[in-house]
Amino acid sequence: xxxxxxxxxxxxxxxxxxxxxxxxxxxxxxxxxxxxxxxxxxxxxxxxxxxxxxxxxxxxxxxxxxxxxxxxxxxxxxxxxxxxxxxxxxx
Numbered sequence: 550x551x552x553x554x555x556x557x558x559x560x561x562x563x564x565x566x567x568x569x570x571x572x573x574x575x576x577x578x579x580x581x582x583x584x585x586x587x588x589x590x591x592x593x594x595x596x597x598x599x600x601x602x603x604x605x606x607x608x609x610x611x612x613x614x615x616x617x618x619x620x621x622x623x624x625x626x627x628x629x630x631x632x633x634x635x636x637x638x639x640x
Contacts, residue, residue: 567638588618589619
């Protein structure tokens with residue numbers, strides 16, 4: 550009886566809703582992950598530029614900028630994974 554209940558839950562309106570939310574969640578998650586990757590890479594690149602241009606005196610600032618970029622990227626990846634999971638109706 551559980552098998553028929555499960556198949557009934559994934560058909561009709563519920564199945565259509567799961568398909569739509571899964572698609573939207575995957576697209577939104579992918580866009581968020583891409584944006585986070587771009588911001589992270591840009592932040593690390595800017596940090597490296599600051600460090601190289603200023604030498605050892607600017608290294609702490611360059612490192613901090615790079616770390617912020619990495620933090621933004623990691624945060625965006627976490628949020629994107631959550632959006633994808635929600636779109637797939639996972640807890």
